[in-house]
Amino acid sequence: MAYQLLSNEAQDAIATGASSSRLHQWDHVPDSTWNRIWAIKTLPKIKSFIWRACAQGIASGEGLHSRQVPIDPSCCRCGTEKESVDHILLGCSFAHLVWFGSSLSYSPLSDHIPLLHEWLGSWDALFRSNKKLARESFSRASFLCWYLWLAINDLVFNVKIWTPQEVITVAEKAYVDSLQLIQGIINRM
Numbered sequence: 001m002a003y004q005l006l007s008n009e010a011q012d013a014i015a016t017g018a019s020s021s022r023l024h025q026w027d028h029v030p031d032s033t034w035n036r037i038w039a040i041k042t043l044p045k046i047k048s049f050i051w052r053a054c055a056q057g058i059a060s061g062e063g064l065h066s067r068q069v070p071i072d073p074s075c076c077r078c079g080t081e082k083e084s085v086d087h088i089l090l091g092c093s094f095a096h097l098v099w100f101g102s103s104l105s106y107s108p109l110s111d112h113i114p115l116l117h118e119w120l121g122s123w124d125a126l127f128r129s130n131k132k133l134a135r136e137s138f139s140r141a142s143f144l145c146w147y148l149w150l151a152i153n154d155l156v157f158n159v160k161i162w163t164p165q166e167v168i169t170v171a172e173k174a175y176v177d178s179l180q181l182i183q184g185i186i187n188r189m
């Protein structure tokens with residue numbers, strides 16, 4: 001249900017407020033989005049990954065191609081789009097299956113796939129309406145992003161194929177495990 005809210009309010013925000021230039025520039029990301037990333041309750045490596053993904057510090061097929069690395073910039077899953085981090089995490093049909101099948105039941109608008117930082121910024125609506133739910137959901141989403149990223153790397157470098165359900169299962173379990181770990185630390189304090 002939370003994600004119905006996210007799907008409706010947040011996606012409206014994406015559709016109306018998104019930059020049409022689609023330039024990937026560090027300074028196009030508002031401070032509020034950087035602050036939100038730093039506030040995610042997640043593992044440090046995941047936080048760092050999302051930060052670098054927004055700052056264009058992650059090597060993807062498209063990124064390497066643009067730096068004159070002689071590789072096919074197309075997504076190795078769907079082959080229909082350039083393999084940017086935004087595509088891997090949000091735009092790819094594989095990512096759609098993961099998001100929709102997860103406990104978030106999130107479905108990106110088909111006519112406007114947001115850039116990652118736009119999508120992160122779009123959570124403002126949910127944070128305004130239900131901060132606790134937004135925090136939990138944002139944390140869960142960070143794990144889904146991380147395992148979507150691991151799965152594409154496994155495909156590219158290890159020729160290992162993850163199914164969408166495997167990504168969902170591992171990511172949701174890692175999220176729950178992280179909560180228990182944090183709670184255990186709190187209990188010992």
Ligand SMILES: [Zn+2]
Nearest residue numbers: 075077078092
């Ligand atoms: Zn794809």
